[in-house]
Amino acid sequence: MERKTLNKLLKWKEKKNRKPLLMTGVRQCGKTYIITEFGNREFEDTAYFNFDGNTGLKSIFEFDFDVTRIINELSNVIYEKKIIPGKTLVVFDEIQDCPRAIQSLKYFCENMPELHLIAAGSLLGVALRKEGISFPVGKVDRIEMYPMSFEEFVIADGGEKYINAINDMPLGRELPEIYTTPLEKYLKNYYIVGGMPEAVQTWVDTHDYREVEEVQTRILKDYADDFGKHTTPETATKVRLIWDAIPSQIARDNNKFIFSHVKHGARAKDLEDALEWLINAGIAYKLNLVTNPELPLSGMADNTYFKVYMSDVGLLRKKSNVNYRTILDGDASYIYFKGALTENYVMTQLKYLGIESYFWRSKSDAEIDFITDYEGVLLPIEVKAADNTKAKSLHIFCNRYNPKMALKTSLKNVGDNDDSGTHVWNLPLYIFFKLKNYLEYEMGW
Numbered sequence: 001m002e003r004k005t006l007n008k009l010l011k012w013k014e015k016k017n018r019k020p021l022l023m024t025g026v027r028q029c030g031k032t033y034i035i036t037e038f039g040n041r042e043f044e045d046t047a048y049f050n051f052d053g054n055t056g057l058k059s060i061f062e063f064d065f066d067v068t069r070i071i072n073e074l075s076n077v078i079y080e081k082k083i084i085p086g087k088t089l090v091v092f093d094e095i096q097d098c099p100r101a102i103q104s105l106k107y108f109c110e111n112m113p114e115l116h117l118i119a120a121g122s123l124l125g126v127a128l129r130k131e132g133i134s135f136p137v138g139k140v141d142r143i144e145m146y147p148m149s150f151e152e153f154v155i156a157d158g159g160e161k162y163i164n165a166i167n168d169m170p171l172g173r174e175l176p177e178i179y180t181t182p183l184e185k186y187l188k189n190y191y192i193v194g195g196m197p198e199a200v201q202t203w204v205d206t207h208d209y210r211e212v213e214e215v216q217t218r219i220l221k222d223y224a225d226d227f228g229k230h231t232t233p234e235t236a237t238k239v240r241l242i243w244d245a246i247p248s249q250i251a252r253d254n255n256k257f258i259f260s261h262v263k264h265g266a267r268a269k270d271l272e273d274a275l276e277w278l279i280n281a282g283i284a285y286k287l288n289l290v291t292n293p294e295l296p297l298s299g300m301a302d303n304t305y306f307k308v309y310m311s312d313v314g315l316l317r318k319k320s321n322v323n324y325r326t327i328l329d330g331d332a333s334y335i336y337f338k339g340a341l342t343e344n345y346v347m348t349q350l351k352y353l354g355i356e357s358y359f360w361r362s363k364s365d366a367e368i369d370f371i372t373d374y375e376g377v378l379l380p381i382e383v384k385a386a387d388n389t390k391a392k393s394l395h396i397f398c399n400r401y402n403p404k405m406a407l408k409t410s411l412k413n414v415g416d417n418d419d420s421g422t423h424v425w426n427l428p429l430y431i432f433f434k435l436k437n438y439l440e441y442e443m444g445w
Helices: 005-014 031-042 055-059 067-079 099-111 150-156 160-168 177-193 197-206 209-229 233-250 268-280 313-319 324-329 332-353 392-401 429-443
Strands: 021-025 045-050 088-093 116-121 141-145 284-290 301-310 358-361 367-372 379-383 405-410 415-419 422-428
Touching (some): 031 088, 045 067, 099 116, 150 160, 150 177, 150 197, 160 177, 177 197, 177 209, 177 332, 177 429, 197 209, 209 233, 209 313, 233 268, 233 313, 301 313, 301 332, 313 332, 332 379, 367 392, 392 405, 392 415, 392 422
Parallel strands (some): 021 116, 045 088
Antiparallel strands (some): 367 379, 415 422
16 A cells, blocks of 8 residues: 655655654554565665564664664674665664664764664654653654555545546535545545554455454554553553543543543543553644634643544544444434544544644634644634534634634535635545645645
């Protein structure tokens, strides 16, 4: 399956001032696969080293940080083949299990810049919170990898012709039914399957929802097993409590994450470290409140008032025990959680697009699901699960803050109108991946 991350790796390879690359991302999102594919396509050899439980490999880094010695020992003792800069891609996988290997990246950057070196870690964010791990600030390039986006899912599932056609269309054109009908079906399937590569591959191979759910169940179990392997027993218990509470917290009226609803009588200080563990592991995302949307939004964010989402909409659907038939048939009793699932979908797509976001809420209960200041432009985004695009909160926001552009995303077709001097675009959920194009078009970039 093609991943856009491959294009980022190609750009990294050709960079004039290239540094060792640090690739992070939630476990099982496809890091090892894409790195291996990149190595096969672009290099004569790929020297792959996995630190997970490999004490012999770790011992090579214990003596000193002489990178020539390290590469020679890796070549002679483990890889048993000469590592040649420019021809061999060197991969350090699960690097968080070897703090000294993380430190060595600084010396590879300074003393062997001609070597193409990629270090990957699923739980690197967790590891860096531990004492004694020195991170090579300024000495690495970085790529964050996520589960497959909706666009990648459609392409993998045989819908590349629709993606290509939409990319070739003039922005603002209403989409004919020949596109909207299949894309809505792809969107429902994406809500069911999500973007975890193994689940997507199983779907592409079988188109059997039950087989997909077997994969999702295994991934959820693997995540839960990580809690015990990589934390203390006390922290692991708290992480499980937070993890199990996310679906019900998402489905709450105002979506605010409330620690006392995780465990009766629990206070924020008792569970904050467990929530941060999930966020640092990339399993969960935190969306902070902004009540005063002045730029930059990061300076206005309230870090004590937030929502929590899961990193994959398919895993959220499975963990919440929403039957795949409910997604396909649109049961009337599913309307409320459908909104929560749709918000989670938009959150994951914003992450994939590299757009940092927040949410806005007024004292009078008006709320904007997402706001961003991407490229210095204040952009409110209102999310609707169906084709109802009435948005009282968005009108209040536009009237009060006069952003140049606003966005409503739903199942309604492409369209636009003005609201209090703001140009408001209707962007269907299934072409949300075009968000940056619409922003650039609006701003004349």
